[in-house]
Amino acid sequence: MDEGKRATVAKELERVVGGKYVRADDVTRWTYAIEDFGSTFFHPLSDKYGTPDIVVKPHSAQQVSDIVKLANVHKMPIIARGGGSDMTGAATPLKGVGGIILDMTDMNQVIDYQEGLNAVRVQPGIRWGELHHELAKKGITTGVRGPHGFLGGTLGGGISGNCFSINSPKYGWVNENVLNLQVVLPNGDIIETGSLANTKVKDWYYRYCHGPDVVGIFLGGAGAFGVITEFTIKTYPIPEFSENLAYSFPDVDSQLGFMFKLEWYGYVTELWGIAYFALPDSLKKIIGPLLGERDIVALTTEAYDQDIFRAQKKAVDRMAREFGGTPLPVGGLMKALGLSVTDTTEWEGGATFGKVMGPNGSDTCSIAPLPRWAKVVEGVLEIMLRDPDALSGSVPMIGADRFFIFPQILASGGVCQSVAMLPVDFSDPEKLKKAQKLYSDIVDFYLDTGLAAIYRIGKESQYLMKRLKPEYISFMKTLKKALDPNNIMNPGVLGLGLEEEQ
Numbered sequence: 001m002d003e004g005k006r007a008t009v010a011k012e013l014e015r016v017v018g019g020k021y022v023r024a025d026d027v028t029r030w031t032y033a034i035e036d037f038g039s040t041f042f043h044p045l046s047d048k049y050g051t052p053d054i055v056v057k058p059h060s061a062q063q064v065s066d067i068v069k070l071a072n073v074h075k076m077p078i079i080a081r082g083g084g085s086d087m088t089g090a091a092t093p094l095k096g097v098g099g100i101i102l103d104m105t106d107m108n109q110v111i112d113y114q115e116g117l118n119a120v121r122v123q124p125g126i127r128w129g130e131l132h133h134e135l136a137k138k139g140i141t142t143g144v145r146g147p148h149g150f151l152g153g154t155l156g157g158g159i160s161g162n163c164f165s166i167n168s169p170k171y172g173w174v175n176e177n178v179l180n181l182q183v184v185l186p187n188g189d190i191i192e193t194g195s196l197a198n199t200k201v202k203d204w205y206y207r208y209c210h211g212p213d214v215v216g217i218f219l220g221g222a223g224a225f226g227v228i229t230e231f232t233i234k235t236y237p238i239p240e241f242s243e244n245l246a247y248s249f250p251d252v253d254s255q256l257g258f259m260f261k262l263e264w265y266g267y268v269t270e271l272w273g274i275a276y277f278a279l280p281d282s283l284k285k286i287i288g289p290l291l292g293e294r295d296i297v298a299l300t301t302e303a304y305d306q307d308i309f310r311a312q313k314k315a316v317d318r319m320a321r322e323f324g325g326t327p328l329p330v331g332g333l334m335k336a337l338g339l340s341v342t343d344t345t346e347w348e349g350g351a352t353f354g355k356v357m358g359p360n361g362s363d364t365c366s367i368a369p370l371p372r373w374a375k376v377v378e379g380v381l382e383i384m385l386r387d388p389d390a391l392s393g394s395v396p397m398i399g400a401d402r403f404f405i406f407p408q409i410l411a412s413g414g415v416c417q418s419v420a421m422l423p424v425d426f427s428d429p430e431k432l433k434k435a436q437k438l439y440s441d442i443v444d445f446y447l448d449t450g451l452a453a454i455y456r457i458g459k460e461s462q463y464l465m466k467r468l469k470p471e472y473i474s475f476m477k478t479l480k481k482a483l484d485p486n487n488i489m490n491p492g493v494l495g496l497g498l499e500e501e502q
């Protein structure tokens with residue numbers, strides 16, 4: 001965009017939000033051209049991304065609406081951004097396309113909590129850590145507690161990016177906990193969904209009424225269909241009794257069998273698996289001599305009543321032994337050290353995690369049915385090992401200087417995920433190119449084998465366009481065109497809103 005036009009639009013935006021909340025200088029623009037990885041940084045493994053033209057911070061739905069109307073006049077993209085930690089580049093502009101970043105983090109208030117409704121109404125820019133802090137004063141929690149190790153993400157980014165969460169095995173994905181929304185549509189209209197669509201309703205929230213579930217269009221919508229400006233999410237009392245337990249298993253089949261049954265029976269709040277074969281050599285050297293070549297399950301079990309809690313722990317233990325499990329003292333050890341993998345209070349903000357991982361490349365966000373997990377990870381490992389020199393210089397604390405794959409099984413409704421983290425040396429263009437190739441091969445593998453699905457992919461539409469059924473693509477494009485005829489809402493994300501693809 002030429003400087004003259006940038007200055008004109010910036011002036012108009014200043015009239016909406018005030019001069020203090022509009023920035024068009026180079027430092028700010030470059031800051032928003034990368035994602036924030038827990039105070040280090042993250043960069044998409046793709047050459048597609050670039051700087052925005054202007055960054056603006058709105059403080060109300062009305063301001064968002066006015067900005068969206070301005071963007072329509074100037075045919076400029078609008079990219080809503082929360083914590084900027086999505087790890088797929090979804091909240092980062094396309095290179096050469098730019099646009100206006102709507103930094104939502106000042107819209108971070110708890111608006112309403114009603115005990116009888118067991119729900120809290122919030123603005124989307126509130127960070128998970130901030131919300132827990134507020135809710136804990138009332139002895140409540142959202143059930144789903146936000147992304148693992150990164151409570152600096154916002155709730156708005158979470159629901160727009162299909163976030164799975166701490167406690168998903170019990171409470172489902174974040175979006176399964178959303179009741180209704182206030183959204184600014186691409187034409188600037190402000191709508192309320194569910195029970196709030198009735199002009200007479202001011203303060204009670206239900207999702208499934210007045211026709212089809214309109215909320216669903218915006219959840220996982222990555223800001224392509226509107227900007228979420230308020231929403232309601234379910235709440236629960238904070239459980240009084242909670243404990244982390246860990247077991248080791250002789251093989252992956254027993255490990256997965258245990259996890260599947262455990263989640264199915266509803267005994268766990270949080271559930272992770274670590275498969276020995278998927279660990280980098282540096283970790284094998286530590287874990288092997290300590291535990292043998294065994295596969296680990298770490299879990300949290302919680303209850304509101306002591307008798308139920310005790311009975312639940314006994315049932316978990318019985319089930320683990322049924323699958324050949326041996327208890328590990330890890331839970332107690334973590335408690336003694338004041339650390340916990342599953343209760344992330346200590347990880348709040350993600351700074352620790354970010355520093356452990358170091359600069360990173362795109363996360364290949366995949367989900368698969370739990371029984372298929374080992375097959376998916378075997379495939380990904382085979383690809384990573386093809387060119388281990390491509391991935392380097394990172395994960396300093398565990399010494400995994402070549403690559404690292406999260407051997408994580410997140411069982412929610414029998415669904416698990418494998419996060420292939422690609423540590424990259426961004427200062428070496430040759431290595432970067434190789435890492436991009438690995439990323440691409442892994443995503444191709446997920447989609448071509450049909451073993452896994454992608455729950456988040458940013459603007460890498462080329463993968464989706466080749467594999468999704470034409471009727472589905474056509475339906476999505478029809479929706480997009482009807483709602484956003486000027487293609488201003490986060491163009492390129494989900495493969496939508498790019499001229500050449502219309």
Ligand SMILES: Cc1cc2nc3c(=O)[nH]c(=O)nc-3n(C[C@H](O)[C@H](O)[C@H](O)COP(=O)(O)OP(=O)(O)OC[C@H]3O[C@@H](n4cnc5c(N)ncnc54)[C@H](O)[C@@H]3O)c2cc1C
Nearest residue numbers: 082083084085086090147148153154157158160164223228
């Ligand atoms: C250490 C670490 C651990 C992580 N663990 C997990 C995990 O366990 N599970 C998981 O799912 N992810 C995880 N992530 C990824 C990320 O933190 C989460 O997905 C988080 O929910 C993203 O929130 P955000 O506010 O940073 O979103 P952003 O990156 O800012 O935005 C994400 C998407 O939402 C859109 N958006 C943002 N706000 C709005 C709005 N108000 N209206 C409309 N669209 C909007 C953006 O345009 C973009 O498309 C992790 C990341 C890190 C760095």
